[in-house]
Amino acid sequence: MADSIFPGEQPDRLEEECGVFGVYAPGEDVARLTCYGLQALQHRGQESAGIAVGDGSTVIEAKDLGLVTQVFDEATLAGLGEGVVAIGHVRYSTSGGKASWEAAQPHISAIDDTLIALAHNGTLVNTNHLRAQLIDEGEHLRAGTDSEVAAKAIGHLTRQTHHLREGIRYAMENLEGAYAMVLASPEALYAFRDPHGIRPLCIGQLPEGRGWVVSSETCGLDIVGAEYVRDVEPGEMVRFTAEGMVSEQAVPPRPRASCIFEYVYFARPDSVLDGQSVYQARRAMGRILAEEAPVEADLVLGVPDSGVPAALGYSEASGVPFTDGIVKNRYVGRTFIQPTQAMRQLGIRLKLNPLPSVISGKRLVVIDDSIVRGNTSKKLVQMLRDAGAAEVHLRIVSPEVLWPCFYGIDTDTREQLIAANMTLEEMNDWIGSDSLAFISLDGLRASLADAGHDGFCTACFTGDYPVPIPDDVAKKSFLTRKDFEAVYAGEVS
The missing domain is CATH 3.60.20.10 (Aminohydrolase, N-terminal nucleophile (Ntn) domain)
Structure with a gap:
C-alpha cells in the first residue's frame, strides 16, 4: 500500500x-x-x-x-x-x-x-x-x-x-x-x-x-x-x-458540551479547565488505559509533549518502567520557512528523534494522544523500529476519531480519518505496530472526575453534534472513502 x-x-x-x-x-x-x-x-x-x-x-x-x-x-x-x-x-x-x-x-x-x-x-x-x-x-x-x-x-x-x-x-x-x-x-x-x-x-x-x-x-x-x-x-x-x-x-x-479534546491534546498541561487540572486528567487517562489495554513490555514511552503525562500514568498503573525514549526538537515549530523536498521526506524526524541507547532491543508501550490520519503514527513506529525497538505497542488516550469537527478543528471530512475507513486490525497492520488500542469513551470521561460538570462534546468520537450541522456541509463531510468510491462509481447519488 x-x-x-x-x-x-x-x-x-x-x-x-x-x-x-x-x-x-x-x-x-x-x-x-x-x-x-x-x-x-x-x-x-x-x-x-x-x-x-x-x-x-x-x-x-x-x-x-x-x-x-x-x-x-x-x-x-x-x-x-x-x-x-x-x-x-x-x-x-x-x-x-x-x-x-x-x-x-x-x-x-x-x-x-x-x-x-x-x-x-x-x-x-x-x-x-x-x-x-x-x-x-x-x-x-x-x-x-x-x-x-x-x-x-x-x-x-x-x-x-x-x-x-x-x-x-x-x-x-x-x-x-x-x-x-x-x-x-x-x-x-x-x-x-x-x-x-x-x-x-x-x-x-x-x-x-x-x-x-x-x-x-x-x-x-x-x-x-x-x-x-x-x-x-x-x-x-x-x-x-x-x-x-x-x-x-x-x-x-x-x-453543556465542552470540547473533550481540550483535555486530551489542545490545552497546555499546566492549565485548569472547569476546575479540572489538564495534567492530572492526562495522567488519569494513562492509568485507565493501562487497565483497559494491558500488554507485556519493558518500557513505557510518551510521545512529546501531550503523551508524556499519560505515559507516566500508564507506567504507574501497569508497573512497566517509564523512560524518556523520544526527544523533541522544541525549536522546530510551525514557521514560514519551507523545508526542501528532501527535508520534508524526513517527516517526523524534524520534530522527534528516538534514543537507540535506551530503546534498542526493548518491547515498548508508546502512548500518544490521538490518531487522526495515521501517517504520523506509521512513521513513528518505523522510526522506533529503525532505532532497534523489538516491539512497538501503540496505546492512544482518546477513542477512535470517527467524525469531523465543525467547531474549530481542521478535520473536514470522514474521508480523512483513518478510523472511519479501517477496522482496528487494519489500522494496526497499516501503521505497522505490534498492537494498537484506544481508551474507551467511558474511560476518557472517568479521567475528568474533577471537572465541574459532566457535559462534554464528544462528536468527533460519536457523531453526536450538540449544534446541528447544516445539510449542505454535512452531506459531503460525512462521506467515508468507501462512500466516495460508491459515488464515483455511480452507486449512490
Missing part, C-alpha cells in the same frame, strides 16, 4: 483554531501584557498573531503572519501606544482557509464613528446564512471569515439598539456554533461564550485589583500574574469597565 492513504500533505494532528486574550487595566502596559498572554497561548495557533488596543477614544491594531515573537518587537508594541484595554489573538486557520493577513485577528470593524476589535476562538456553523443576511441588509464583508461575520453582526445590531452591550446580546442569539470571543471598544472589554460552552474562556484579576484579564486558558493568566477568578459561563457576556466587572446571561445556556 502507498505510504499515505490520504492525498496532500495535511497535518496529522487535530489542530486547534486559535487562542484569545484580553485585558482591562488602566495605567498598565496593556499591549505588553497581552503579548505575554499570547505567548502563553502560542500552542493554540502559530499562523498569525495580533493585538488591538483601546485608548479611550479609538482602537489601534497590529497583526501579521508568524509567531508572537516574530510579529511583536519593542517598536511594534510601542506603536500601539498607551491604552486602557487590549485584546489579542493567535490563529490556526480552519474555516477561514489558508493563512493570510486578512484572516489574521483581531478583526477591526466600525460602528458609525466608533471602532471595535473582535477575536474569536471556535467556528460558526451558520456563517453562510449570516453573511448573506448581512449583505442583504447593506453590510460590506471582505475577509471571508466567521469572525468578520460576527463583528459585522454585532455592529449592525448595535446601530439598531444604540448600545454595544445590546448589539452583542442580539448577535449571540443569532450565532450558531462554537465561540469564545473577546471584544475591545475604545474604553471597555467584553468576553462572551456560546451557550454550550464548547470552547474555554476564563477570567482572572491582576494583583491589588489593578485590572482584569480574560484568556482561553489559565496559563494565560499565570504568565501575567493574574489570579484565576472563574470561567465565563456558557451563554454569558461579561463587561469590564472603570466600574468593574458586570455580568449578564445574554442567552439561555443549552446542554
Whole structure:
C-alpha cells in the first residue's frame, strides 16, 4: 500500500483554531501584557498573531503572519501606544482557509464613528446564512471569515439598539456554533461564550485589583500574574469597565458540551479547565488505559509533549518502567520557512528523534494522544523500529476519531480519518505496530472526575453534534472513502 492513504500533505494532528486574550487595566502596559498572554497561548495557533488596543477614544491594531515573537518587537508594541484595554489573538486557520493577513485577528470593524476589535476562538456553523443576511441588509464583508461575520453582526445590531452591550446580546442569539470571543471598544472589554460552552474562556484579576484579564486558558493568566477568578459561563457576556466587572446571561445556556479534546491534546498541561487540572486528567487517562489495554513490555514511552503525562500514568498503573525514549526538537515549530523536498521526506524526524541507547532491543508501550490520519503514527513506529525497538505497542488516550469537527478543528471530512475507513486490525497492520488500542469513551470521561460538570462534546468520537450541522456541509463531510468510491462509481447519488 502507498505510504499515505490520504492525498496532500495535511497535518496529522487535530489542530486547534486559535487562542484569545484580553485585558482591562488602566495605567498598565496593556499591549505588553497581552503579548505575554499570547505567548502563553502560542500552542493554540502559530499562523498569525495580533493585538488591538483601546485608548479611550479609538482602537489601534497590529497583526501579521508568524509567531508572537516574530510579529511583536519593542517598536511594534510601542506603536500601539498607551491604552486602557487590549485584546489579542493567535490563529490556526480552519474555516477561514489558508493563512493570510486578512484572516489574521483581531478583526477591526466600525460602528458609525466608533471602532471595535473582535477575536474569536471556535467556528460558526451558520456563517453562510449570516453573511448573506448581512449583505442583504447593506453590510460590506471582505475577509471571508466567521469572525468578520460576527463583528459585522454585532455592529449592525448595535446601530439598531444604540448600545454595544445590546448589539452583542442580539448577535449571540443569532450565532450558531462554537465561540469564545473577546471584544475591545475604545474604553471597555467584553468576553462572551456560546451557550454550550464548547470552547474555554476564563477570567482572572491582576494583583491589588489593578485590572482584569480574560484568556482561553489559565496559563494565560499565570504568565501575567493574574489570579484565576472563574470561567465565563456558557451563554454569558461579561463587561469590564472603570466600574468593574458586570455580568449578564445574554442567552439561555443549552446542554453543556465542552470540547473533550481540550483535555486530551489542545490545552497546555499546566492549565485548569472547569476546575479540572489538564495534567492530572492526562495522567488519569494513562492509568485507565493501562487497565483497559494491558500488554507485556519493558518500557513505557510518551510521545512529546501531550503523551508524556499519560505515559507516566500508564507506567504507574501497569508497573512497566517509564523512560524518556523520544526527544523533541522544541525549536522546530510551525514557521514560514519551507523545508526542501528532501527535508520534508524526513517527516517526523524534524520534530522527534528516538534514543537507540535506551530503546534498542526493548518491547515498548508508546502512548500518544490521538490518531487522526495515521501517517504520523506509521512513521513513528518505523522510526522506533529503525532505532532497534523489538516491539512497538501503540496505546492512544482518546477513542477512535470517527467524525469531523465543525467547531474549530481542521478535520473536514470522514474521508480523512483513518478510523472511519479501517477496522482496528487494519489500522494496526497499516501503521505497522505490534498492537494498537484506544481508551474507551467511558474511560476518557472517568479521567475528568474533577471537572465541574459532566457535559462534554464528544462528536468527533460519536457523531453526536450538540449544534446541528447544516445539510449542505454535512452531506459531503460525512462521506467515508468507501462512500466516495460508491459515488464515483455511480452507486449512490
